[in-house]
Amino acid sequence: MxxxxxxxxxxxxxxxxxxxxxxxxxxxxxxxxxxxxxxxxxxxxxxxxxxxxxxxxxxxxxIGQIKALLGLWQNQRRSSRKVKELALSHIQELDERIREMQEIKHTLAHLVHHCHGDDRPDCPILDSLAQAHAGKQTGIPKKNSKRNLTHYTRRIG
Amino acid sequence: MxxxxxxxxxxxxxxxxxxxxxxxxxxxxxxxxxxxxxxxxxxxxxxxxxxxxxxxxxxxxxIGQIKALLGLWQNQRRSSRKVKELALSHIQELDERIREMQEIKHTLAHLVHHCHGDDRPDCPILDSLAQAHAGKQTGIPKKNSKRNLTHYTRRIG
DNA sequence: CTTGACCTTCCCATGATGGGAAGGTCTAGA
DNA sequence: TCTAGACCTTCCCATCATGGGAAGGTCAAG
CATH class of the missing domain: 1.10.1660.10 (Multidrug-efflux Transporter Regulator; Chain: A; Domain 2)
Known part of the structure; x- marks a missing residue:
């Protein structure tokens, strides 16, 4: 040894x-x-x-998954079912993340495709980022909220 | 306002x-x-x-990329070229990461495919993880290293 | 005995996000 | 005018996996 x-x-x-x-x-x-x-x-x-x-x-x-895998590896009475489940769940996570990234990539590719990429400032990529659809001002009030969406005028200074 | x-x-x-x-x-x-x-x-x-x-x-x-994008957005004299370059470089990063994850996913899928997933302990997934090809003991010595790979016997305790 | 490769613990940093404490401010309503 | 409570402030800590670096101790070879 x-x-x-x-x-x-x-x-x-x-x-x-x-x-x-x-x-x-x-x-x-x-x-x-x-x-x-x-x-x-x-x-x-x-x-x-x-x-x-x-x-x-x-x-x-x-690390958490590896802790589990190590436990199974060192356990002679393990069932391969557990191991397979762990691996499958990891594959699912990977799939999910790959899917998200591909979606982003396609969106970006589309924008890039429409951008001249020359000396002019006009740029659909920036235009898209600046688009206003990110807000939450949907008119749906939050629970327990009296003031959050009220438009009170304020005294500054 | x-x-x-x-x-x-x-x-x-x-x-x-x-x-x-x-x-x-x-x-x-x-x-x-x-x-x-x-x-x-x-x-x-x-x-x-x-x-x-x-x-x-x-x-x-x-955040770093966004800092640059914000600068371009707020600069009237920007060139759309810069923006496109930024977006393309981000797409490349995405591609790289997607590629890595897909490679991992395929490896795992292959292993999962060969795992019974039943009550028996035999499991190619664990076998694969336990395979010995992860070491660096290739015999190539590190620079400036006298003792790192020497097998000196040691007195314990 | 010196050299220097190696080891120890401890603290800090990353990137983006969030939890939570302790305490101050503001407005609506009684 | 007082109070409830929604809102704000700063500060510290945690995540996840990894690593840099300091200060100091150990070891083997020359």
Missing amino acids: HEMNIGQAASQSGVNAKMIRHYEAIGLIKPAKRTGSGYRIYNDIDVHTMRFVKQARNLGFS | HEMNIGQAASQSGVNAKMIRHYEAIGLIKPAKRTGSGYRIYNDIDVHTMRFVKQARNLGFS
Whole structure:
């Protein structure tokens, strides 16, 4: 069983030392054993765990999700159903975000398409941003609000 | 010229009061005039500016980009070229992120496809995360490093 | 013994947003 | 005129994952 300092564990796992300490601090990985002088010591199993974490991060799982995945990984009596559910839910999140970004992208592409992009100031992109449809002045009053939408005149100074 | 407090400006612009103060603090919008008692006062032009910011945020522009867009918007001698460049660069960022997320999504979808998702523990998703190809132990030494990859034995405790 | 690579903890920063406390201001209504 | 309560102020803290950097201790090699 190869024992090593945090730097080597970092090199071998792909998780840098700063993050290893952080993951320990937030409870994602177990507190490392220490030498008499306080240095953290890791073994190959620890490195394997860190690689798992790294891989999961690379796939965009959040720390919370990784905590769950680690639990399942280390649980011999897990059901693959749980794992699949986690992964599917992550895929759904990704889908949602991809969809939003594509929508934005298409809107922008449309605007860009209509912008001359020359020395003149006229620009449909700015015009679109300046359009007035962002307000909430719909006339629907907020609950428990007497003054919020009232147009009282004010004495300044 | 309709003058109003921050709450009404928030309602009319869609940017909440907290964020209006924040935008002022970071220099995105001008410091508001104040009443004698310190209340911020806004007019319709300010609200228009806030809506512009809101719209740009809705399109995913960063605060920095919005600062630039606001400058262009308020500059009569702007060239639409600059605006188009900004928008195109944002589109590129979006594309990049979308591409990354789709890659992740496809990887995950592939893994999910091969996972039974039943009561048994066997799970290709976990197997994949646990795969060892995340390390940096390629034998390529770091610059200025004498000890980083040396396998010195250690006295523990 | 010195060098310097490595380790420790602690604080701070990012970007955009928000919660909440403590306290002051304003207007409507009794 | 007083009071209720909606509204405003500033200040601090939290999120999420990551990292920079300071101050100081440890270790192995020369």
